[in-house]
Each structure stands twice: as structure tokens, then as C-alpha cells.
Amino acid sequence: MDDDVENVWMTGLPDKYKARPNRPEFENMCMAEFASEYRIVYAGQTKRKNVLPLQNKLGHIQKRTRGKPAVIRFARFSEKKDPEKFYGTLLKLYLPYRTDRQLKCTKFPTYQTFYALASVKLPGSDEVQRVYNIVSKNREKYEKHNEDIERAIEDFEKNGPIEDAWTTLAPTNELIRLESIMEREPIDPNEVNEQDDIPEYTASSSVSNTAMPLMEAAKLSTAQIRKMYQSLNQTQASIFYAVRDWCKRCISGEKPEQFLYFLNGGAGVGKSHVVKSIYAEASKILRRLPCMQENTDISKATVLLAAFTGTAAFNISGKTLHCLLKLPRSLKPPYQGLGNSLDEIRADLSNAHILIIDEISMVSKQLFAYVNWRLQQIKGNHKPFGGLSVLCVGDFYQLPPLGRAKPLCVYEEHVLDFWKDHFQMITLTQIMRQREDLAYAELLNRLRIKQKHEKLTDADKCMLEAVIRSGPEECPSDALHIYATNKEVDNHNTAVISSRFSEIITVYANDYKKDPRTGEMKRQGVPLKGDKRDLVDTLQIAIGVRVMLIRNIDVEDGLVNGTFGKVAKITTLSRDGVPFVHLIGLHLDDVNAGQKHRNKAPGDDNIVYIERLEEPLKRKGTIRRQFPMKLAFACTIHKVQGMTTDSAVVSLKHIFEPGMAYVALSRTTTLSGLHIIDFNENKIFCDPEIRTSLESMPKADFCDFQPILHLLQDSNLNSAIKIIHHNTEGLQCHMDDLKCHHELLLADILCLTESHLSGLCVPEYLQLDGYTMYMRNRHSSYTNYAYLANKNGGGVAVYVKKIFQARPMMYIQNVTDLEYLVLKLEAPKQALIAVIYRPPSYRLSDFLLNLNGLLTSLEILNIKPVIVCGDFNEDQLSHCNKPIMNLFYDKGYTQLISTGTTENNTLLDPVFINTTHSNVRAGVLQTYYSYHDPVYCILE
Numbered sequence: 001m002d003d004d005v006e007n008v009w010m011t012g013l014p015d016k017y018k019a020r021p022n023r024p025e026f027e028n029m030c031m032a033e034f035a036s037e038y039r040i041v042y043a044g045q046t047k048r049k050n051v052l053p054l055q056n057k058l059g060h061i062q063k064r065t066r067g068k069p070a071v072i073r074f075a076r077f078s079e080k081k082d083p084e085k086f087y088g089t090l091l092k093l094y095l096p097y098r099t100d101r102q103l104k105c106t107k108f109p110t111y112q113t114f115y116a117l118a119s120v121k122l123p124g125s126d127e128v129q130r131v132y133n134i135v136s137k138n139r140e141k142y143e144k145h146n147e148d149i150e151r152a153i154e155d156f157e158k159n160g161p162i163e164d165a166w167t168t169l170a171p172t173n174e175l176i177r178l179e180s181i182m183e184r185e186p187i188d189p190n191e192v193n194e195q196d197d198i199p200e201y202t203a204s205s206s207v208s209n210t211a212m213p214l215m216e217a218a219k220l221s222t223a224q225i226r227k228m229y230q231s232l233n234q235t236q237a238s239i240f241y242a243v244r245d246w247c248k249r250c251i252s253g254e255k256p257e258q259f260l261y262f263l264n265g266g267a268g269v270g271k272s273h274v275v276k277s278i279y280a281e282a283s284k285i286l287r288r289l290p291c292m293q294e295n296t297d298i299s300k301a302t303v304l305l306a307a308f309t310g311t312a313a314f315n316i317s318g319k320t321l322h323c324l325l326k327l328p329r330s331l332k333p334p335y336q337g338l339g340n341s342l343d344e345i346r347a348d349l350s351n352a353h354i355l356i357i358d359e360i361s362m363v364s365k366q367l368f369a370y371v372n373w374r375l376q377q378i379k380g381n382h383k384p385f386g387g388l389s390v391l392c393v394g395d396f397y398q399l400p401p402l403g404r405a406k407p408l409c410v411y412e413e414h415v416l417d418f419w420k421d422h423f424q425m426i427t428l429t430q431i432m433r434q435r436e437d438l439a440y441a442e443l444l445n446r447l448r449i450k451q452k453h454e455k456l457t458d459a460d461k462c463m464l465e466a467v468i469r470s471g472p473e474e475c476p477s478d479a480l481h482i483y484a485t486n487k488e489v490d491n492h493n494t495a496v497i498s499s500r501f502s503e504i505i506t507v508y509a510n511d512y513k514k515d516p517r518t519g520e521m522k523r524q525g526v527p528l529k530g531d532k533r534d535l536v537d538t539l540q541i542a543i544g545v546r547v548m549l550i551r552n553i554d555v556e557d558g559l560v561n562g563t564f565g566k567v568a569k570i571t572t573l574s575r576d577g578v579p580f581v582h583l584i585g586l587h588l589d590d591v592n593a594g595q596k597h598r599n600k601a602p603g604d605d606n607i608v609y610i611e612r613l614e615e616p617l618k619r620k621g622t623i624r625r626q627f628p629m630k631l632a633f634a635c636t637i638h639k640v641q642g643m644t645t646d647s648a649v650v651s652l653k654h655i656f657e658p659g660m661a662y663v664a665l666s667r668t669t670t671l672s673g674l675h676i677i678d679f680n681e682n683k684i685f686c687d688p689e690i691r692t693s694l695e696s697m698p699k700a701d702f703c704d705f706q707p708i709l710h711l712l713q714d715s716n717l718n719s720a721i722k723i724i725h726h727n728t729e730g731l732q733c734h735m736d737d738l739k740c741h742h743e744l745l746l747a748d749i750l751c752l753t754e755s756h757l758s759g760l761c762v763p764e765y766l767q768l769d770g771y772t773m774y775m776r777n778r779h780s781s782y783t784n785y786a787y788l789a790n791k792n793g794g795g796v797a798v799y800v801k802k803i804f805q806a807r808p809m810m811y812i813q814n815v816t817d818l819e820y821l822v823l824k825l826e827a828p829k830q831a832l833i834a835v836i837y838r839p840p841s842y843r844l845s846d847f848l849l850n851l852n853g854l855l856t857s858l859e860i861l862n863i864k865p866v867i868v869c870g871d872f873n874e875d876q877l878s879h880c881n882k883p884i885m886n887l888f889y890d891k892g893y894t895q896l897i898s899t900g901t902t903e904n905n906t907l908l909d910p911v912f913i914n915t916t917h918s919n920v921r922a923g924v925l926q927t928y929y930s931y932h933d934p935v936y937c938i939l940e
């Protein structure tokens, strides 16, 4: 290159290789050869390139290797092509100390390495002596132990490596290693040891390289899951059904567009509750995806549950985002792709279709961008988030991301944005945490959006005054104290332990520092001064003290940064006669947490044992071994986001961020459980940008998933007749589900098939308030077909609102061998409503005959409209012949349902009407407890 060329900087070997000279000998050269043979020479050096004398070269090399041993490897291409000549020349040069045998190699087989440029010319014969002198000198200098080494090599070649060479080579280190192994408990390969970047915690220097354990389904029993579904309020149910519907469309092969939803709502509105429900249901449905059928490893999750902090992740039985997507500690652009672990994570997430991120308010824009890029890389798809559907959940009025970064929802020009224009919002408004104390719940809603200089209303002030205390002495001492800063927390904890406990044990950190001379890690007599994010240098504990874990020891097992408990046992051992604390046993507040960490010592099975963690201190070259916990009579507000408690003392003194006061004040289930100290209403404030950002966010439209509720907002429909049919797949076991459904009980006439009931009278538990029930069991429905009568299942039932005048027609002349019920509606309007069930095994020709009989009888009654609903086990969406539908058409009926009514997207549950009624609305409702969805029809 010319001297004045500036563009000389190349970042690495591939660049240098790419820019290799455009000469024939380089053309077919591989990078490895290029790397071993060539070095870039700059400016002045290039001028002498053809005649660099060997002694110069040697001197140069010696300088470069800083006097370390080096061996010459000559690579002159012209000579290489004629090896005999080449080695002949070399032989002359090195005869005094090289044997023929050794020279038969392309590389000199010694223990030192030296590369000369290909352009080096072999010295002429007059230079031989000079080179010889130099080489002899070097040899004296570097090959002092040559004989020993030769012997060792021979020995090695003959006998192989010494088995425990490390012991001989570095005895002290080996001793330390063995001691460490003895001290260490067996490691569970499933444990994930990764940490969060949240305030006051150490961020480990590298990403955890522990193999990613498989996602497990939420550890809830079927009964618990069912209870959760039943408890969903109306808005919670709408998003639940929206996601459920999306999953159903996936399994029916429809390939629906990815959804990107944001589930918004204040503290305690039940966001996490919905997440758990969605996770359970979506995982169940997506298990039927074709890829899951083909894939032998069905343990790979279809729905990924993640959160920013370990506490939030455990709360929803998920993982931290960092751990799930193997994100690096530093999220600074440019994006660092996954290297070797890409295949592994790709396999792990191969079935993933939905990602749920809880506590989204704490996710920074950078982290969110990383999640997007990572998923794009993993899925090999350029769609946002690699084509995965994403449900973000959280409350932007709660804690913002660290470092005062703006929350995701606040758009900033020139800052990476994957939120705006992508996500649609749904807001939960009904507070569930404080549902027993509605006044408090409403107060919290107002505090959530209070601006900094906005004044509280007199009524709100009055409510709060009832719980404002002049100081901690007026508050229950055993309640959790919540402060804004670590300093306040530490002061409180120290004061409590020294005033209330006597047998206090001080656990010092075991600190190690590298000896600069020997490189050995030396145990320090007293703990080193650590950073505030390091594990504590001295931990004061006693039986009964409250503590909190400060590291994510095992997220899946609930041992996370922010897990609370009480010290129940302190196990000591002794080394050289000096006792030391070996394990600390805790009774955790969450009895489900720490299942894997029990039984490490004899005694109480409920004790969860925690051992020391080893971590590098912030100061280089130092290591600390300490229990990852601290006292927790008090904790910071950052630790309580997501927590529900009966009683808490909240100090507002040092609040420094928007949303902090709101998070702290919204933890207790009732106002009486809250005690406020250092009250200052100006400390309760939100980020004003959040309100405007949320107001401008597109809203998700879930009307289709609860259509009757939506339609009834139109007051004209209040007097319309609402008829619903549902194949319940067993009424007895689904009675609670039916009662909790938000739309089924809006029906005036609720027709049910497959009630699976026997007997003739309606038992008490099947009664619904405000309804009269009629039923017909399968056994009494057939006279001529024993093969059907003797089978279990089947049966039909109808619930009619008591305000209606209706007459059941259980037996109609000439109508036999049908599972049916007909209801003659007399007031306020006239109509005939029939519900029919046709078992799949019912021979079609026989069924058509009997159905025809029924339809003819209904015709004779001359009442209009006639509405016939039921499960006919004939797919109305199928392209095959549909004899049942044809019969109805022949009789002048119209079918009202146009979309699938089952999980497989078949239309087995049609609704037929015999008039061309212009004001009929009909469609499909959602449920979770049957293979069939209910269908409705509203007659104005």
C-alpha cells in the first residue's frame, strides 16, 4: 500500500485473508495456510520485502517473541515445490545439530515455533557461518534442557501421559481443587444459576452456560387450573378466549397471523392470574399441533413464559428473559448473535408459538430489541419476534426499567422501537387483589395516575390519614417494612435484629484474593470491602430472623432474588477446629418454593437449605463465598412488585422514581393492613408521559370472543329472545363452569346436549337460579334401537328463564327413537324450540326417518318460528354430501351458523330456523370445558 493510505486497519484474520494480494500463489490458498505462512508487513518493511536478510529476520523474530524460545520454519514456495533441494539446503545449514530423521518433516519437530515470511530468501553460502553462529547462540540460550526434554518426549511416546500430571505440575492448586470438591455438594445439572440486572445485585460477568432446562407446564393440578378458568372475570376471559381461539386456529391448520398484545392494568387486577390461565390452556391446545405429533420430544414448550426479574418469573412459573433466550449481560448494540449455542436453543424453542412476558414495565427498550433480534435469529424469520405471537403483560405505572430509561410504551425518536405500531392493548380494570375492600381498590386506581403536583382530594386524604402513622413504633413490628432505598432497609434490619434477637451468629464472607506472585487464590483473614452489589461481607443471623434471597439460585424452584423466609436452622461444621456455618435452613413464605433444596440435612422436611455461592467481587482478582441472602424485616420497593401481602409498613421518605409509591401502597389486600410512615403526597406520582402514550395505543378488539355481551350493549336487544345451545360433554361435572361463564347465563333458553344424565327428575345441584329445567335421558329416548339405548352418555336438557311462559313437549305422537326435547314458547312471544342429539353411531337412514317425523310434527303445530338446534354429528362445513342439512333445507329451514363449532373446526352444532327472519343474529361462543363451543341465536 502507499505510505499515505489510511485504510490499513483490518479487524481480524478473515479480513486480512480477504484482502490478500491478487497473485496466483494466493488464489487457491486456504485461510489456515495463509494464517500460518503470512503476516502483514507495513510501510517501511514492505520496501525490503525481497531481501530481508535472515539474521535480520531472526533478530526481528526474537524481538517479537520477546526472547521466548522460537524455532524456524522456512516456507519458501519455490523450494517447497522441490523439497529435496530445499531440505538439502537446510541440511547444510543445520547439519551440526539436526538429524536427518528430524528434517523429514515439513515442520521442524521441536518444542518451539517460528514463522518466517514466504518472501524470505535463503541465505547464500557466505552467510552460512553467520547464521550458524546465531543459531548456535540461540540454541545455547534456549535449549538448555534439550536432553531432558528429548528424554521426556521419548518417555511420553513410549508410556503415554502421566495419569495425574496436574498433581506433579501444580501441587498447591491441586490441593485447593480437591478441597473445593470435598466442600461442594453434588450439583444438580438442572439448576440454572443466572442473575438479574436489577438494582443492588451483582450481574455475573458472563451468560450462564448451563444447559437450558426444558420448560415445564405450570405446576398446577387440573382442578386448580379449572378453578382459575372459572374465576376469570369478563375482561380476563376476553383475552383468554382470544388467545384460545388463535391456538385453535393454529391446530386446525389455518396459520393465523401472529398476535402482539399488551395486557395492561393496575396492580392487583389479576394480570398474572390471566397469564397462568392462558399458559395452561394454550399449552394444552398447541400440544395437538401437527409438529408436536411428528416431534418425538413433546416436552419442548409451545408457550414460553418469561419475566424480567426472577421473582416475577417464578410467580408465573416461568424463566427470566435472560435465561430463556440466553441473552448477554451487556445489551449494547450491535446485536451479539448466538454462536455455538444457537442449535441448542433452536431445538429447545422449536415448538414455541407464543411468548408471554410478565412485568413488561421493567423491560428496557434495549432488552426488548434484543428479544426481537434473538427470536428472529432463533426462528430464522424476519417477522417481528421471529413470527412468534407475543403477549406482554404489565403496568407501566409501576416500576420503570433500570437506570431511568423510558418505558417501552413511551416513544422516543431515534431510539430503537419495537412497541409502537406493533402492539394492541387490552386493559383489565377490576381490581382483584383488593376485591374485598373496594373503596381501597378505587383509591389505588386514583393514586396510580396521580401527577406530581396534583393534590389529593379531601376524601382520598381522609382515607389515607386513617393509616398514616407518625413513626415505626406505631406500626406492627412484624409487618414487612417497605422503603425506597437500601440504606433505610439496612438500618431497619440491623435495628430489628439487635433489639429482638440474642443468639446472633455473624457469618463472614470467605474472600479470596489472587497472590500476584504465585497466582494462587489466598483466603483473606477479614472480608474485603465489597461493592453494594456484591454478596454481603457480614451476615448476621439467628433462628427466627426474616431473610430474603438475593440471587436467582433456581428460578423454577422458586429460589429467586426476592424469595422471603425465616431462618429455621443453622448447620455448622468445623475445619482445623474452627467452626463455620455450612448451611442455612429456611422456612420459606411460599411453601411451594424450594422443593429441590430440602432434605440436605436431617430433620424438618419443610426446611429449604441454602449454601454459600461463589462469585467474583466487583474488584478484579477477588472471589467471595457467602450465603446469597440478607436480612428482610424490611426490603426495597423494587423487591415487592408483584407481591400480595396482608400487612405492610410503607415509608414514602426517599421515593425517587415515578410509580414507586403506587407499587408500595398497593401490596396489601385491605387498607387496614397498610401503615404509612413519612407520608408526603408529592411522593405519589406517575410518569406523565405514560398516560398519553397509553391513550394513543391501538386497542385490541375482542368483541368477537364474547359476542352476546357485545351485542347486548345495544339496548334494543334487551327484549330479544336469546337461545344458546351447547354440547356440554357431561353437565354434572361442568355445572360450575356453566355457572361461571359470562354469556351462557344470558340465555333465555339454554339447550344442552350430551348432558350424560340419567333418571327422570332434575336433581337439586342441577338447578339454576331463575331457570326451570327440563331433561330427557338417553335410555328413555329409544324404543327400537337397543344398541343406542344401552349406551352411556347422550341426553338432552333445556333451561328456560322463569319469566317465560313455556311448555315442554316431551312426547309427540309418532316421534320415537330420538334424543330430543321440544319447548313451546307461549309468552312473551310464540316459538317452537327443539334440541336434538344424534349419536355418531346412529345409522343415518334411521335417524333421517325419525328426524323427518319430528319436523313434520312440528310443522303441523303451525307455530313460527321453529328453531332446531343440537349436535347432529354431521359437519356442515364439509364438502361431502350432507343429508341431514338437506332434509332441513327441503323442509324450508335455513342454517344460521357459518363457522366451526369444535376444536377441530368442524361445524357439528348447527341452528336451523324455518322463517326468513330478518332480525336474527347467530354465531359461536367460547368455552374451555368441552370439545364443542356453544352456539347462539338472538331473535329480535
Ligand SMILES: Nc1ncnc2c1ncn2[C@@H]1O[C@H](COP(=O)(O)OP(=O)(O)OP(=O)(O)O)[C@@H](O)[C@H]1O
Binding pocket: 231, 232, 233, 236, 265, 266, 267, 268, 269, 270, 271, 272, 273, 274, 395, 432, 433, 641, 642, 643, 644
Ligand atoms: N379472577 C380472579 N379471581 C380470583 N382471584 C383473582 C383473580 N384475578 C386475580 N386474583 C387474585 O388477585 C391477586 C392479584 O392478582 P395478580 O397477582 O394476578 O395481579 P397483577 O395484576 O399481576 O398484580 P401486580 O401488577 O401487582 O403484579 C392474586 O392474589 C390473585 O390470585
